[in-house]
Amino acid sequence: MVSTVQNTDVKQKDADRAVVVAVSSGAVFGSGADDDDEDVYGEGVAFPLLQALQRVNGRLLEENPAELLLFDVVLITTDSRQQQQSSRIMSRTRHYGLEVSRFCFSSEEDFVESLLKLNVQLFLSTDGNEALQASQKGVLSALLDQQIASCPSEQLRVMFCGDAIIRPDTGSTPASRQAAQTFSAQLGKMRQSFGMCDSPLSIVLVTSHGGRESCSAALLTLRSRGLSVDEAYCLAGAPRGPILSLLRPHFLLSDGFSSLEE
Structure with missing residues (x-):
């Protein structure tokens, strides 16, 4: 089962011009053992990346307020436990000020089809198996690791x-x-x-x-x-x-x- 929720707090990008980047929720939020642990929704390795994408969008709009070629970020979740707490994931995303346009909740079996339906041009994940599966279906993919945690967020x-x-x-x-x-x-x-x-x-x-x-x-x-x-x-x-x-x-x-x- 696949569910996609639009983030009404974020201005939606032009579907024909935007560059859709999907990031796995596991890369954005940390994973803890306790469902009630706030650290489950703490900053993951992809935080600097998402902030850098927002920085590019902001500067593009400064150069041209009518610019449509912008990064359009989708947060995709295949973890069943996190899917049960979808509202909490969305609220934490807003809490951190992350410019995520849509939230996609998908099963592990259907997530690649979800990427294709969302017209994802780049998929980023900390799960090598997910990234490889997406690549084999024609979705450009890259594997994220702890190295990016020290990357600059302003560029x-x-x-x-x-x-x-x-x-x-x-x-x-x-x-x-x-x-x-x-x-x-x-x-x-x-x-x-x-x-x-x-x-x-x-x-x-x-x-x-x-x-x-x-x-x-x-x-x-x-x-x-x-x-x-x-x-x-x-x-x-x-x-x-x-x-x-x-x-x-x-x-x-x-x-x-x-x-x-x-």
Whole structure:
């Protein structure tokens, strides 16, 4: 059974132009053992991410009050215990001032279909199995972890995996690759609204393998999609961990499904 509730406290985004981002409730709210424990609804790892998305929306509207290309956040819940406390989840979301447009309560079996029906362009979760299932059905997905808890909330930092861009994973579907290209183009249009300095959106490219030629190829591919990057790093086989710790991206994107731990 699937139930979607609109948040009447938030101005709804244009369905034809908005970039729909679904975030699992497990990433937004902490999980405690006691149903009555307030910590169950405390700040989860996705809090800085949601605040950064709101920051981008706010700045886009400052630049153009009629702007329709905005992030539209959906909170999706598959945990049966949290579904029984749906009103409490919604009230805590409002309490924290999170700009969530809709709440989707779905079973584990139906959640991917829910993402497709909601026209979700990016799904973010702390559950690797959920993210992988969504990616296999053509929904661009990324896995969140504790690393993002230290990310800045005033700037959205998106990292692209250059290796996956120039050599798409044979396991990814054509639909997921197309979803990645579409999202890249939308992100590029948003980034063009801001100058080089004081932008609320930062795009980073990291190529783990190969030399400058590989990095250049990835840059050209992203530019062909309408996306210019703020920073590019060619690691030439060096570990990716140190640069991730330095740059602190909110999530990493390839042409399908990605994790910061890859």
